[in-house]
Amino acid sequence: AQKVTQAQTEISVVEKEDVTLDCVYETRDTTYYLFWYKQPPSGELVFLIRRNSFDEQNEISGRYSWNFQKSTSSFNFTITASQVVDSAVYFCALSPNAGNNRKLIWGLGTSLAVNP
Amino acid sequence: GAVVSQHPSWVICKSGTSVKIECRSLDFQATTMFWYRQFPKQSLMLMATSNEGSKATYEQGVEKDKFLINHASLTLSTLTVTSAHPEDSSFYICSARLYGSETQYFGPGTRLLVL
Numbered sequence: 001a002q003k004v005t006q007a008q009t010e011i012s013v014v015e016k017e018d019v020t021l022d023c024v025y026e027t028r029d030t031t032y033y034l035f036w037y038k039q040p041p042s043g044e045l046v047f048l049i050r051r052n053s054f055d056e057q058n059e060i061s062g063r064y065s066w067n068f069q070k071s072t073s074s075f076n077f078t079i080t081a082s083q084v085v086d087s088a089v090y091f092c093a094l095s096p097n098a099g100n101n102r103k104l105i106w107g108l109g110t111s112l113a114v115n116p
Numbered sequence: 117g118a119v120v121s122q123h124p125s126w127v128i129c130k131s132g133t134s135v136k137i138e139c140r141s142l143d144f145q146a147t148t149m150f151w152y153r154q155f156p157k158q159s160l161m162l163m164a165t166s167n168e169g170s171k172a173t174y175e176q177g178v179e180k181d182k183f184l185i186n187h188a189s190l191t192l193s194t195l196t197v198t199s200a201h202p203e204d205s206s207f208y209i210c211s212a213r214l215y216g217s218e219t220q221y222f223g224p225g226t227r228l229l230v231l
Binding site: 046047050052103104106108111 | 118
């Protein structure tokens with residue numbers, strides 16, 4: 001089965017706190033891609049990162065960092081020194097190697113509220 | 117780069133009318149476009165996948181005669197909600213993907229309200 005689980009439905013933090021959003025995936029494919037998207041209140045989905053299954057290096061982009069662990073099938077996302085503008089719903093998604101047109105399998109999303 | 121536009125951003129219509137939503141890739145050619153529907157506080161639900169010049173592939177449970185998709189060029193796909201009813205009210209989002217790329221880039225979405 002192909003599945004993405006974001007166990008945290010809602011997270012609330014105070015500005016400047018660090019926060020980690022969890023993502024656990026299931027797939028039998030050896031080649032696949034993982035994504036994170038941000039959906040602010042305006043509704044538009046913003047692409048944050050893509051990671052292929054052969055690249056387990058962690059990535060840092062400014063205050064954002066991602067930890068990919070194949071051993072635990074997790075692709076967690078950390079925001080350091082959170083800001084109010086980080087308030088959004090964050091989706092983790094999986095693109096398995098098989099299947100038509102590389103459809104994305106989505107998690108249910110984590111709603112992050114960063115309070116001043 | 118990788119900008120996708122959607123038009124209109126908001127539409128309010130009467131029950132029984134048809135509504136057309138356009139999705140354009142502005143700075144790249146999209147061989148594949150996807151149409152999603154999203155209800156409040158829920159994840160995205162894929163409705164259909166369309167490849168340029170061919171018929172769309174609909175997900176199970178999505179009525180193809182209700183949601184007409186046309187992908188006439190490498191930069192434009194349209195979704196027409198025919199004979200709209202209040203239960204069709206939702207947030208519709210398109211995405212576009214360049215051939216050979218794994219990343220979908222999303223439009224800003226269209227909020228449809230059927231009265």
